[in-house]
Amino acid sequence: MKLSYIIREGIIGIKRSRMPFMISVFSVTIALLIVGLGVLAVDNSLQFIGEFQADYDLEIFLENEATTFEKTELAAIVKDYPGIFRMDYLSKEDAAALYNAEFGEDVLSLLDDNPLPSSFRITFEDDHRSADYILTFIQNMNELDGVDEVIFKKDLFNRVQGIMQLVYTVATITLFLIILSTVFLTANNLRLMILARYEFIETVRLLGASDFLVKAPFFLEGGILGFLGASLSVLLIILAEYGIKYYVHLDLPVKIIDHPEVILGLILFGVSLSSLGVLKAVRKMLRFVA
Amino acid sequence: MIRFDKVFLRYDTGISLRDLNFTIDKDEFVYLYGDSGSGKSSILKMIYMDMFPNAGTVDVLGADSSNIKRRDIAMIRQKIGMVFQDFHLLSDRDIYSNIALPLEIQGAKADEVRSKVTSKADELGIRSRLSHYPHELSAGEQQRVALARAIVNSPDILLADEPIAHLDAKAAADVVRYIWKIHDAGTSVVFATHNETLLKKDPARTMTLVSGEVVKDRQL
Numbered sequence A: 001m002k003l004s005y006i007i008r009e010g011i012i013g014i015k016r017s018r019m020p021f022m023i024s025v026f027s028v029t030i031a032l033l034i035v036g037l038g039v040l041a042v043d044n045s046l047q048f049i050g051e052f053q054a055d056y057d058l059e060i061f062l063e064n065e066a067t068t069f070e071k072t073e074l075a076a077i078v079k080d081y082p083g084i085f086r087m088d089y090l091s092k093e094d095a096a097a098l099y100n101a102e103f104g105e106d107v108l109s110l111l112d113d114n115p116l117p118s119s120f121r122i123t124f125e126d127d128h129r130s131a132d133y134i135l136t137f138i139q140n141m142n143e144l145d146g147v148d149e150v151i152f153k154k155d156l157f158n159r160v161q162g163i164m165q166l167v168y169t170v171a172t173i174t175l176f177l178i179i180l181s182t183v184f185l186t187a188n189n190l191r192l193m194i195l196a197r198y199e200f201i202e203t204v205r206l207l208g209a210s211d212f213l214v215k216a217p218f219f220l221e222g223g224i225l226g227f228l229g230a231s232l233s234v235l236l237i238i239l240a241e242y243g244i245k246y247y248v249h250l251d252l253p254v255k256i257i258d259h260p261e262v263i264l265g266l267i268l269f270g271v272s273l274s275s276l277g278v279l280k281a282v283r284k285m286l287r288f289v290a
Numbered sequence B: 001m002i003r004f005d006k007v008f009l010r011y012d013t014g015i016s017l018r019d020l021n022f023t024i025d026k027d028e029f030v031y032l033y034g035d036s037g038s039g040k041s042s043i044l045k046m047i048y049m050d051m052f053p054n055a056g057t058v059d060v061l062g063a064d065s066s067n068i069k070r071r072d073i074a075m076i077r078q079k080i081g082m083v084f085q086d087f088h089l090l091s092d093r094d095i096y097s098n099i100a101l102p103l104e105i106q107g108a109k110a111d112e113v114r115s116k117v118t119s120k121a122d123e124l125g126i127r128s129r130l131s132h133y134p135h136e137l138s139a140g141e142q143q144r145v146a147l148a149r150a151i152v153n154s155p156d157i158l159l160a161d162e163p164i165a166h167l168d169a170k171a172a173a174d175v176v177r178y179i180w181k182i183h184d185a186g187t188s189v190v191f192a193t194h195n196e197t198l199l200k201k202d203p204a205r206t207m208t209l210v211s212g213e214v215v216k217d218r219q220l
Ligand SMILES: Nc1ncnc2c1ncn2[C@@H]1O[C@H](COP(=O)(O)OP(=O)(O)OP(=O)(O)O)[C@@H](O)[C@H]1O
Pocket: B011, B012, B013, B016, B034, B035, B036, B037, B038, B039, B040, B041, B042, B043, B085, B194
């Protein structure tokens, strides 16, 4: 079968050009290492910014005369609301203690009755933290008995959201430029690798190989090359994560090892980058061969 | 089978072939005879679709040079065996793999490849060279490897560009006899040579080229 020809020629090709092959593997590794580390650095800094953000998104203040029964019922409703990551109950006493801690004054010493309301502090899950979703939530809460007021930490929220947006934009542009240059460098390297195989390409074409048959082994070779390069880069990133954990004692919140989709993405990117790069180089060379 | 119709070929350096008109039928044996630079290789390259005329058409096995697709060029070449003047052997593969290449391109099975390669190598006296590399062979041996590769898949047409140029009289005679045998088994042969004694010893239709023109086409 011609399939056996394609596989055999692909493997022979790798053996014949071992040096250029290895160099290409490493160039893919370095390219993906930069991309992978870039993605992780962005995700981790966003995570840190996220932690820096207020530890809750909004606060539901309860009416002073709300009964324990009403509060329990409210708590159940809020808890069941989709997209809630966390809910903490603050009693009137908790609120007074917080006031005390923050302003250094005992609210009970000024007034004989505690004026501070009890409340729920709510944190949304990340993928539910959109303005629309939260506004709907606030409307729904306002209609419930026992709710006095819902205060949305909108300002802070917007500001952090703004910073995140900026980080995202800058990071995306930078990453895009890096990816572009790695694609360019890798493609160039692959071109040099293919150039060394001109004799083979010309001869098999003269002996009656179709363009497809000429290209197929190279395509396979490129795929293997990309797979090796990408796997190596993933391995190095995982090692780096462990290194940071054990030597810098910093446990990164986002690690590649917890994200198989990122690993898969890097490998797919590596495989398609190099197999398409090789294909392009061969196609270019075929133009010089009748 | 092969038809040249008002064919002109021009290189950057000037016109190399002018107004070629001839046909070569199935089962013919034709010598392309002429001095160095007269245009023998250029004609073979056009038959092989490695080069295309600047004017006129070349028709080979039903394919027309003026509108053939790349795919079909590959198909045509699989039916033609070519002994290149400069051999075109792959320097990084042993002789066995070099001879096997056309079969592998066509997807032949491993044992078919083995039996065909070894029998051709036997017939051409290069069996003991199968595991060597081209640079380890003499020019004459390389020439026989090129011939073995050209006929290993039993082509309809054999194009031989100076296939005995590097051989001594005895080896040359053997190879010529061998090519005649291939012809007798049903392969059309176009044989480019500048060797006049050959034409006298093994006469056949001879097209004589002078400066890119066919000045004589002598049928037997
Ligand atoms: N690639 C090329 N570029 C420019 N001119 C060429 C090229 N190939 C051949 N020619 C010219 O075309 C003419 C015919 O060349 P060709 O190779 O067909 O001759 P030939 O009969 O095969 O000669 P030889 O016996 O030396 O092999 C010559 O004048 C040669 O200089």
